[in-house]
Amino acid sequence: MRSLPPLTAIRAFEAAARHKNYTRAGEELGLTQAGVSYQIKNLEQRVGTLLFVRQGRSMELTPAGEALAPRIAQAFAMMESAFSSLGDSEDSVLSIACFQTVATNFLAPRLGAFQLANPGIAVRIEVSNRYVDLEAGEADVALRLSHDVAPGLESHFLMHLGIAPLASPEFIAKHPELQGADPAIPSDKRISPVTGWWKLWDDARSEGRDVDGAAQSRGLEFDSQILDAAAAMSGNGIAILAPALFAAEVKAARLQRIGTGIVRARGAFRLVYPEVRRHSHKVRAFRQWLLREIQTQLADDPDHLLDQTMGAPQG
Known part of the structure; x- marks a missing residue:
């Protein structure tokens, strides 16, 4: 010694x-x-x-x-x-953990701007359908839709997500019962029918309508919104999605909302990272850039698919 x-x-x-x-x-x-x-x-x-x-x-x-x-x-x-x-x-490499849909439809189209503003920071996206262990170093930061934040993590509220049923315009045209301001969504036409978001939709919107439990157990079942959306765009049924994450597909008429209703997803969309990284240059740069991007998207949200009206959850 x-x-x-x-x-x-x-x-x-x-x-x-x-x-x-x-x-x-x-x-x-x-x-x-x-x-x-x-x-x-x-x-x-x-x-x-x-x-x-x-x-x-x-x-x-x-x-x-x-x-x-x-x-x-x-x-x-x-x-x-x-x-x-x-x-x-x-500080030369920033690893970001997030679900596939967020990575593909939200981050990927925007990260070029972050790289231009921060040429010394390379970005690596860790796509995972589980919550990675940030404190164990599996990633530097994560984007999560969650109710709360574990001790030892710093949290920045980003926004709430609205959810709604979407399908291809051709599929909706073939089913007149799906047209109108607040149509019933048939169980046998749902994609991933047992997902928690469908239950949330039914609880908030059904107003006493009967939901066919047997039909809910059948149908296509995927483990990510982006796969649900792909199936919907192919005319295979109706997906329950966060329309704000599929704005390009809606604008290009590959997806169309059914009715006008919006239900808020449980939890909040947050940026989280270990408390020990709060002063890291790369984390600080990404946090500042992301918050500006969120404000830009909120400003371009006429249907209020996103909102910050609940304020930033603590913890």
Whole structure:
């Protein structure tokens, strides 16, 4: 095992050797003149020789101190360089964890602007349908739709998502019963019929209508909105989606909302990351950029598919 003097004493010696003055060394280190003197004496006792002698009002290095000072200064310079390089490497790649739909329809079309504004930061998207372990380093940040945030994570509220049934215009044209302001959505025409969002829709919109449980157990079943949307665009049925994440498909008439109703998804859309990363340059840059992007999208949302009316959930 290495036996080194206390780092505080070594740091006091290095600063005093540069300044040749205990008071100025103390100002740099946040110590009193007496505190620096104590640390130097402690170091001298450990090494068994004097390192400074007083000459008038100044402190001069002894021959032993003269021999030691440049080697200690070099050691501190190497440590500073090592930590600086670590910081540069750490801030060079930003990994973002999110669900497939958010990655494909929200982040991917926008990240070019982030890269242009931050050319020193490379971006890697971790697509996963599970919540990655941020504190274990599986990703730097995550975009999540969640009710709350685990301890140890920093959270920034982004928006609430509205959900609604969508299908291809051709599918809707073939089924006149789907037209109107608030049509019933037949269970046997639903894509991923047992998803929680369909239950949320039924609870909020059915107003006592009977829902065919047997039919709900049948039909196409996928594990992401983007696959539900692809099936809907192919004319295979009706998907319950967050229309704000499929604005391009709606604008291009590949998807069409059924009725005019909107139900708010449970939870909130948030940016989360470990508290220890709050001062990271890359995380700070992404956070500031993302919040501006959200505000831009909110401003271009005439149907109020997104909103921030609930404020930022705490925690």
